Amino acid sequence: MCGITGVFDIREQRTPERERLHRMNESQHHRGPDEGDLHIEPGVGFGHRRLSVIDIATGQQPIFNDDKTVALVFNGEVYNYLELMDELRGHGYVFRTKSDSEAIVRAWEHWGEDCVHHLRGMFAFMVHDRRRDCLFMARDRMGVKPLHYAVTEDGWLLFGSELKSIVAHGGLRQEIDPRAIEAYFALGYVPDPWTIYKHAKKLAPGHRLLVKRGQPVGEPQRYWDVKFTLDAKIDEVEAAEEMRRRLSESVKLRLKAEVPLGAFLSGGVDSSAVVAAMAQLDSQPVNTCSIGFDDPKFNETEFAKMVADRYKTNHRVEVVGSDDFGLVDTLAHLYDEPYADSSAIPTYRVCELARKHVTVALSGDGGDETFGGYRRYKMHMMEERMRSAFPLAVRRGVFGPLAKLYPKADWAPRVFRAKTTFQAIARSSVDAYFNTMGLVRDPMREQLFSSKLKRELQGWNAIEIFHDHARRAGTDDPLALIQYIDLHTYLPGDINTKVDRASMAHSLEVREPLMDHPLVEWSATLPSSLKLRGQEGKYFFKKAMEPMLPHDVLYRPKMGFSVPLARWLRGPLREATRNALQRGALAQTGWFEPSTIARMLDQHERGALDHSQPLWVLLMFDAFLRNAGLGASSERVNGQRAA
Template sequence: MCGITGLFDTRSMRLPERERLHRMNESQQHRGPDEGDLHIEPGVGFGHRRLSVIDIATGQQPIFNEDKSVALVFNGEVYNYLELMDELRGHGYVFRTKSDSEAIVRAWEHWGEDCVHHLRGMFAFMVHDRRRDCLFMARDRLGVKPLHYAVTDDGWLLFGSELKSLVAHGGLRQDIDPRAVEAYFALGYVPDPWTIYRQAHKLAPGHRLLVKRGQPLGEPQRYWDVRFTLDAKLDEQEAAEELRRRLTESVKLRLKAEVPLGAFLSGGVDSSAVVATMAQLDGQPVNTCSIGFDDPKFNETEFAQMVADRYRTRHRVETVGSDDFGLVDMLAHLYDEPYADSSAIPTYRVCELARKHVTVALSGDGGDESLGGYRRYRMHMMEERMRSAFPLALRKGVFGPLARLYPKADWAPRVFRAKTTFQAIARNSVEAYFNTMGLVRDPLRQQLFSDGFRRELQGWHASEVFHQHARRAGTDDPLALIQYLDMHTYLPGDINTKVDRASMAHSLEVREPLMDHELVEWVATLPSDLKLRGQEGKYLFKKALEPMLPHDVLYRPKMGFAVPLARWLRGPLREQARQALQHGALAQTGWFNPGTVARLLDQHERGAMDHAQPLWVLLMFDAFLRNAGLGTTTARIAA
């Protein structure tokens, strides 16, 4: 696990400036505290910060072939590297190390761009091939590891694990993309392939990009996508047995390490399944860790303890105070662009705890998207049945006006929020799910933005992100469609971003067995009623795990990793939020309607309405502006 960065001259063979490359590399020192190195030659420079996990003695980067015509920097883990090495030895290649990074070098030499099809794991890497005079970059299929890139005005291609490494170069224009702002306020993160800056991009999951010197930068190519065929011919018992077998294989692949290894144990189904599988594979007690909260409404530690007791893990728990909100500015620094998932706070804390005892931790991330675990899936399917009963024109004519007339009731359980339900029924499936995922929904988002900012958007709406993905989904199954949307938006943009930045802030490697692409591909062949049956999400997964986990862990209501935002913003964060949103960097941009901001603050503080989510989104945007140094003058919008 590492941080990678570098430059490539797209026009000629200029020699990169060592000082610039050094700054870029050191900006990511937290991702790899063990070693750091630079490589510079005419036309290209690579930087690497290393967290030593596999082949500690000889796994340094950048890594080269024999004549140094091919160089690689790589972040992640390729779990099938030993099998890959054996295959490549059969083609005549000789290996000098036992590292997965050298396996990628040889795979590039043998298969070229198609090397990505042979890699199983989480990865972001760059290859420079001097003989072909090109640069090649690729990102893993589900976007576990990040990769950012940009072309400066003078023709340098910059790349890095984190956006801060591109900023550290000094040549990146920090003009803010208004579409990224609209998407952030809708979703709480900036989705791939955008970044908050117009000039920079994220390489999207499952994509690769070949850059040839002297030629225009082309569009990244998609090399992988999940297909929900739903055509598996297995009965329930056979499917459960196969799911257990594939989970075991995926976990086993991720136990290779030369450093202490453990797992997160939240008390939820997914992390508990991973821990139970680890315990059955290893005769030694598993190192597990949990974060507890002093507010019982958010505390799951009793369920984590059930699993820890059953498998006799070395379990460690730390309790986080319910007023642990002092990380606002730290989060802005870690994420480099606006990011509003408040569960980043406990995620940061659990990574901090884990790193005290292990260097690698397995997590249960990805299970909800693939196996059908989110509560919103159940609600969407209930709404979908109503949408299918009436034509769209009738739904818009009847339920649209009802949604406008019905009072907002964010305080109530969602099933009783008729306004939200009426809004969903009046929309098509994609727009309804976009609305479900919204943090600042229409029409509030439009009221929040100033007239000038809305003109900059030129009519662009963040729902287009979902529509673009939906057009490629290749399924008309309503559950499969929203799972596909989550795998291309929420999973890489929110979940994977959160875990990567929080873990690497503590130099901790996190591995996700439930995001193994072969497992995900197989689960996508299962009929939807094996994932969501009635009101039971993860139906087959829970059935498969019944011999392994307590009933109370499997079938209790899903809690999530939440924090008490509403209380914070009425209490200890009240004055800080008001000062920031009415007088801070955000207020200076001119992009927001001060009257709407004041109304949200007043209504929330009086308890008349719960505006915690939009206020948190605004607060984190203000923190981003300050961290980026854009708070003293009006931030620049890229036209």
């Protein structure tokens, strides 16, 4: 695991400046504190920071082929590299190392751009081929590992694991993209392939890009997508047996390491299943870690302890105070662009705890998207039954007005909070799911955005992102459709981004057995009735785990990795939030209506309405502006002065 960066001259063969490349590389030192190196030749420069996990002795990068006409920098793990090496030896290739990096080099030599089809794992890599005078980049299918790139006005292609490495070059115009603002306020993150900057992009999951010198940089090519066929002829007993077999295989692939290895154990179904599989594959006790909260409403450690006790793991728990909000500016630095998932705070803490004891940790991320586990899926399917009962015109005419008339009753018991349900029934399936996923929904964004920002948006709405993915989904099944959307938006844009930056901040490698692409492909062949049955999400997955996990872990209500935002913003963060939003960098952009922000602050502080989500989204946008040096100096949220 590591950080990669570099430059490629798309016009000529100018020699890159070593000082710039060094600066880009060192901006990602946290991703690879063990070793770092640069490679510079006419027209190209590569930088690499290494976190040594596999082939510690000979796995240094950049790595080359025999005559040094092919160079590679690579971030991630290719789990089938030993099998891949054996296959390539059969084609006459000789290996000098035991590293998966060299396996990619040989795969490129043999298959060229199609090498990606032979890789199983999480990866982002760049290959420079001097003979073909080209640069090739690729990102893994599920978007576990990040890759950013940009083209400067003077013809340099820049790339890096994190956006900060591209900014460190100094040639990127840090012009904010208004569409990225709209997408961020709608979803809480900037989705692929955009970044917050108009002139930089993320390479989307399952995509590759070939750049030839002397030619314009074209659009990336999709090399993989998940197909929800739902056509497997299998009953729940067979599905459960196959699930256990595939989980064991996926976990076993991810146990290869020459450094201490463990797992996150939250007490939820997914991380518990991964730990159970690890314990059955290794005679040594598994190293597990959990973060607890001093507020019992957010604490799952008792369920984690059930699993730890059952499998006699080396279990470590740390309790985080419920007022652990001092990371706001740290997060802004880590994520490089606006990012509003508040669970980044406990994720940062659990990575911090894990790194004290291990260098590699397995996680349960991806299980909800793959197996149908989110609570919102159940609600969406209930609403879908209502939507299917009446034509769209009727629903708009009846439920649309009800949604407008019904008050936003945050104070009421959940059963009486019908406004969102009415809104959902009045919409199409995709529009309704977008509304469900919204952090700052359409009516609030309409009030919040200034006329200046609206002019720059020219009527564009982030809902188009969901429609674009829905058109490619190839399924009319309502559950499969929203799973497909999540696998292309929420999973890579929110979950994988959160875990990558939080873990790499502590030089910790996180591996993801439930995002193994053959497992995801297989799950997509299963009927939706095996995933969501009645009110039970992840139905067949839980059935599969019944012999391996306590009933209370499998069938308790889902809690999630939450923090008490509403209380923070009414209490200890109240003044800092008001100062940031009314007098800080955000207030000076001219993109937001001051009167709307003032009203939201007042209503939230009085307890009249819960505006914690939109206020947090605003607060993290202000923190981004300050961290990027794009706003006025103001008080940091943790009390320190801004640089």
